[in-house]
Amino acid sequence: MSRESLLELQHVSKRYVMGEATLDALKDVNLTIYRNEYVAFIGPSGSGKTTLMNIVGCLDKPSSGSYILNDTPVADLDDNALARIRNREIGFIFQNFNLLGRADALRNVMQPLIYRGIPLSERKHMATETLQNVGLGDRLHHLPNQLSGGQRQRVAIARALVGKPSILLADEPTGNLDSSTGRDVMAMFDNLHKNGHTIIIVTHDQNIANHCRRVVRLMDGQVLSDTDNVAKVGNQEAMRRV
Amino acid sequence: MYNFLESLRSAFQSVRAHALRSFLTMLGIVIGVMAVIAVVSLIQGFSKSVTSEFNGLGTNSLTIQSYLPRKDRLAGKIAKVTTDDLLNIQHAVTGISGLSPILPVGRFFIPVKYRNQTTNSQVLGSTPDYAVNNGTYPEKGRFIVPFDDLQHRHVAVIGVTLITKLHLPEDPLGQYIQISGQWFKIVGVLHPKGQILGFDQDNQVIIPYGTAHSLLGAAVVPDIAIQLKVNDTKQMDAVVGRISQILRRNHHLKSGQDDDFKVQTPSQLLGNFTSVMNAITYILGGIVAISLLVGGIGIMNIMLVSVTERTREIGIYKSLGARRSDIMLQFLIEAVILALIGGIIGLLLGYGIGMLVAYLVPAFRDSFVPWWAIVLAFGFSGGVGVIFGITPAAKAAALDPIEALRYE
Numbered sequence: 001m002s003r004e005s006l007l008e009l010q011h012v013s014k015r016y017v018m019g020e021a022t023l024d025a026l027k028d029v030n031l032t033i034y035r036n037e038y039v040a041f042i043g044p045s046g047s048g049k050t051t052l053m054n055i056v057g058c059l060d061k062p063s064s065g066s067y068i069l070n071d072t073p074v075a076d077l078d079d080n081a082l083a084r085i086r087n088r089e090i091g092f093i094f095q096n097f098n099l100l101g102r103a104d105a106l107r108n109v110m111q112p113l114i115y116r117g118i119p120l121s122e123r124k125h126m127a128t129e130t131l132q133n134v135g136l137g138d139r140l141h142h143l144p145n146q147l148s149g150g151q152r153q154r155v156a157i158a159r160a161l162v163g164k165p166s167i168l169l170a171d172e173p174t175g176n177l178d179s180s181t182g183r184d185v186m187a188m189f190d191n192l193h194k195n196g197h198t199i200i201i202v203t204h205d206q207n208i209a210n211h212c213r214r215v216v217r218l219m220d221g222q223v224l225s226d227t228d229n230v231a232k233v234g235n236q237e238a239m240r241r242v
Numbered sequence: 243m244y245n246f247l248e249s250l251r252s253a254f255q256s257v258r259a260h261a262l263r264s265f266l267t268m269l270g271i272v273i274g275v276m277a278v279i280a281v282v283s284l285i286q287g288f289s290k291s292v293t294s295e296f297n298g299l300g301t302n303s304l305t306i307q308s309y310l311p312r313k314d315r316l317a318g319k320i321a322k323v324t325t326d327d328l329l330n331i332q333h334a335v336t337g338i339s340g341l342s343p344i345l346p347v348g349r350f351f352i353p354v355k356y357r358n359q360t361t362n363s364q365v366l367g368s369t370p371d372y373a374v375n376n377g378t379y380p381e382k383g384r385f386i387v388p389f390d391d392l393q394h395r396h397v398a399v400i401g402v403t404l405i406t407k408l409h410l411p412e413d414p415l416g417q418y419i420q421i422s423g424q425w426f427k428i429v430g431v432l433h434p435k436g437q438i439l440g441f442d443q444d445n446q447v448i449i450p451y452g453t454a455h456s457l458l459g460a461a462v463v464p465d466i467a468i469q470l471k472v473n474d475t476k477q478m479d480a481v482v483g484r485i486s487q488i489l490r491r492n493h494h495l496k497s498g499q500d501d502d503f504k505v506q507t508p509s510q511l512l513g514n515f516t517s518v519m520n521a522i523t524y525i526l527g528g529i530v531a532i533s534l535l536v537g538g539i540g541i542m543n544i545m546l547v548s549v550t551e552r553t554r555e556i557g558i559y560k561s562l563g564a565r566r567s568d569i570m571l572q573f574l575i576e577a578v579i580l581a582l583i584g585g586i587i588g589l590l591l592g593y594g595i596g597m598l599v600a601y602l603v604p605a606f607r608d609s610f611v612p613w614w615a616i617v618l619a620f621g622f623s624g625g626v627g628v629i630f631g632i633t634p635a636a637k638a639a640a641l642d643p644i645e646a647l648r649y650e
Contacts, residue, residue: 059561059643080565087563098558098647102259112562114248159562 003034006166006198007056012065014051014221025051026062027221033167033200038193040209040229041202043218050171052218053202057090058082066141070166087115091160095172097152099144099159106140109159116163123218130162131155134188150181157188161197168192168199174208186211245568246575247598253576256548257583267544270537271626275585275619278530279592279611282523287600287609289519296512297330302475303340303375305511306331306468306485321502322465325455327492331468332639335484340471342371345454345464347422354447355420356408363404365421365447367454375469378448383415383430390450394443397453398426400436409449421447423456437604442641478507539631545577545634556638557646570639577631578624585623589616 014026026048028090033039041049054060055067058074062080067075092098099108109127118126131140134154153173160168170189174182177201190211193199201212209215210229217224247399257264282608308321328343344366351362373385380399390397398419405414410428418425426449435443449457458464472481482505489503549556556569593611 023420038496054644057561059647082567083560083563083568086561092561094647098554098561100555100558102255115563115565115568116246118246119244120247163563 002144005032006035006037006070008027008032008066008068009055009062010066010068012055012062012067014048014055014060015063024221026055027036029221029223031067031216031223031226033198035166035198036193037198038189038211038213039200040212040215041200041218042204042209042215043224044204046220047218048221049202049218051221053169053171053200056200057092058204080234082201083115087112088163088168091163091168093153093156093160093168093170093173097144097149097156097176101144104141104143105136105147105155105158106161108144108155109162112159112163127158127162130158133161134158145229148181149177150184153177153181153185154188157185157192161192166198166220168197170199170201172203172205173201174205175203182208245571249568249572250579252572253579256576257579262510263544264580264583267540268537268580268587270533270540271581271584271623272537272588272591274530274533274537275588275623276592276595277525279589279615280595281526282615283593283596283609283611284599284606285519285523286612287596287606289516290608291510291606294510296515301508301510302470302472302478304470304478304482304485305506306470306489307504307506308465308502310502311500319502321493322463323468323489324463324466324492324501327489328466330488331461331470331485334488335481337473338470338481339473340371340374340469342369342375342469343451344368344372344467344469345451345458347449347454347457349511351445352422354404354408356410356417359408361404361407361445363401363445363447365408365449365454367449367451367457369451372448372469375471375573378435379433380430381433382413383428385430386448386450389543390602391452394452394456395424395450397429399430399432399448400428400441401432401446403445404447405431407445416456419447421449424457424637433608464593482507498537534626537581537623538626540628541577541580542633545573545631546637548576549573549634549638550584551650552638553635553641553646556641557643557649560641561642561647566639568636569641573635573638574628575632577634578627581623581627581631582620585620588623589619592619 009029009031012029012031013024014028016023016025025058029052040081041052043049049062051145055062058069062075065075066073069085070089072085077085086092103111106124106127109131110123112199113123113126128137128140131137134157136151136154139151142151144155147155157168168189173189174185177185186208189199189201193213199212200210203209213229214227215229216226306323308323310319310321322483325343328341331338332341345368347365347367350364352365353360354363354365366372368386369391370386370388373380379385381402383399385399386397398421400414404419405408405412408419410417414428414431417428418633420426426447432444432446432448434554437443455464472478485505486501490501493502495502559569565619596609596611600606
């Protein structure tokens, strides 16, 4: 099976300088992720998984090394070019949902499309459709504080999906949810993966990582292991059926 | 463009979300614009009514009065324009008409009596041409005629105010009033002119010049004012020059000495008035500029607070792909909207106050808000919004997305 690489990190390092002290958050990370992969970045806090996600998500730039996303080298782009890539290629999903508190579900989902210059009527149409797809067709005009945690995270997923990005980047997506709602959200990610989306989940939770087909384990800014998880997932599904 | 509209919507939403805070923020602008609009409308109205008064005098009329600088007056010098001056001008200057003397009886107001009623009134001695020169015509009866003047007849033409003040009959013609101990028969009532600067122009008695002169005593050489019309306005300067020449010779002024009289045209009088009005306008303009500055600082302050409060929101926008310019635009528009709403409220309040004062005070009855004041008010408040909105907007745009998203 020939696989198309979506993003490629080569010798990526990230160093933070805080006065006298320097912190090497990432040290010489090499990583290639292919289309329609379902990857977990797992590691304890301070392992560098969040820094890696920020770099993959174009919120941050590596101190050294190269990063090629969709055949575009992005390591040296300026702020505006990075903003454009975030808008078109990346869909973020955060632990605390990060919804706009004063905007209803529909407006939250429409927001990224504004920066793409899409007219209001089309924006509305796209956002409504996406919200219907995540099962919130009847909650279009609810404000975030009128929605449950699971519903909020689904709004956030719809917002990440609406621009048809290349990658969904989820940072501890179930961290603020109770376990049954967390399972629903993970089922949704599983489904999105089946429908062809590329998904990266950042977590410290092995149970979440178990949903993914590939687990990248980080420790002290380095990749500790990079394992295929298919057999395990297969086992779990078999177990569940039993 | 879509982002602009969206920023506009978001700005209105944010202003509405903090209605009280927004109102307090824009209060400085509201007061500044309100002050400028109210004052401009009143000054405009006042100028207009005064200008129309001056225009009533005609653009071709001249007034000659004695004049000494204050320090000369304090030094005891006396300057007079006299009947001799009048006669000389009459004989030596061509191209003029309506030459008439004005002789005030008493310095300002003197008592006028009718039966047991007394009131203080301005009493002027003049000739028939006074009516033409000042646009003062009788409503009832007649004005002074040449015969009255020649015969020093004791007749008077009165302003309407005296009818009420002295409890004169509704038709006062033929009644007698007492001025300086002498009886005058009322032969005419002047058409009402109303008030100017709180000065009642209808509290006036006009008697024949010769009569006024004899009231003061024949031995006194009175200081008079002379009014005249120049037939051809192009000759205005030449006539003024000729009159000055005659008066300097009559008053024995040497070549180095200053004039002890003034020859004024209505446009000069209007010019004096206009320069006073302009000075008032500039001073008020300065006050308004300070208040707009204070208003602008208020807006900047609140916008800076708002940027800090909404750090996380800005982080979300950035993670969704907002560029620096998108964030900048959004906050700048919010500042401008605040300032402009303040401007609109100020405009309406200022207009209201102007109209109210105009309604209550007759001198301001012609008040109106000129279009340039509206443009200026909007331009200034919009400008204040932009100038004082840039710093907070730039601060918002420069936020690091990761830091912003982490902000609690």
